[in-house]
Amino acid sequence: MARGPVITGNWKMHKTSAEGTAFVQKLLNSVDSFTQVWLAVPFTCLSALSGTAGDSSIKIGAQNMHPEAKGAFTGEISAEMLRDSGAEFVLLGHSERRHLFGESDEFVNQKVHRALQSGLIPVVCIGETLEQRRAGKTEAVIDAQLDGSLKGLNGQEVKGLILAYEPVWAIGTGETATPDQAEEVHAHIRRKLRELWGEEVADQVVIQYGGSVKPQNAGELMAQANIDGVLVGGASLDVETFAQIVNYNKKMV
Ligand code: PGA
Numbered sequence: 001m002a003r004g005p006v007i008t009g010n011w012k013m014h015k016t017s018a019e020g021t022a023f024v025q026k027l028l029n030s031v032d033s034f035t036q037v038w039l040a041v042p043f044t045c046l047s048a049l050s051g052t053a054g055d056s057s058i059k060i061g062a063q064n065m066h067p068e069a070k071g072a073f074t075g076e077i078s079a080e081m082l083r084d085s086g087a088e089f090v091l092l093g094h095s096e097r098r099h100l101f102g103e104s105d106e107f108v109n110q111k112v113h114r115a116l117q118s119g120l121i122p123v124v125c126i127g128e129t130l131e132q133r134r135a136g137k138t139e140a141v142i143d144a145q146l147d148g149s150l151k152g153l154n155g156q157e158v159k160g161l162i163l164a165y166e167p168v169w170a171i172g173t174g175e176t177a178t179p180d181q182a183e184e185v186h187a188h189i190r191r192k193l194r195e196l197w198g199e200e201v202a203d204q205v206v207i208q209y210g211g212s213v214k215p216q217n218a219g220e221l222m223a224q225a226n227i228d229g230v231l232v233g234g235a236s237l238d239v240e241t242f243a244q245i246v247n248y249n250k251k252m253v
Contacts (some may be wrong), residue, residue: 004228005222007036008040008208011237026239026243030130030246031243035057035249036229051086059089082120083120091124091125095156095171121167123163172234174212
């Protein structure tokens, strides 16, 4: 995967297929072909939107999956089912999954392995809570999440995934990490990747920042050396706002 920028919208539990289709059609008219734009959409939108996006620069993906290939897991969805519906990537370990649904690093790790085996690109989310940051534990928390969520992967596999650093205190709160605060953690993540998988792998992994990204701060965040894109929640729901983030570089020329 090229080192970015990859700009991903995470719609969470928003939009019907009709609403999603209208959004993608409008977005297609307003994005540069060289920008990688990804949309993590509700399961029910996958088929329709992967059709609408076609072979454009917009990739459609899901927000979660179960690690098992099949079985008695009522209400769950497998990697193969996501592929069958046109998904190309999947968010894994989003803080809402970790905190509201009790997902552990071990569970996220099983999903990462399954996603890679199934040809889905995992976007693995990590990040500390405010309490952990205040206690000076940010790096320790990040290290534990990286060790746990990426356990057992080889360098080739790590090159095939995306990491998203999303400080929990910045998600949906309007409070963004400053570019310096975010860069500090991103640089730490890249150092840790270097330690675990070597220079070549560490240099290639896309690391996105997420947490209250908006048109006003996207460019400044992505200008940091180790920030290769953004993962956008709330500001990805309105197509004009999201298009401004996608086209952030137009303001810089
Ligand atoms: P936010 O969400 O942009 O609304 O803070 C980010 C996310 O949850 O990925």
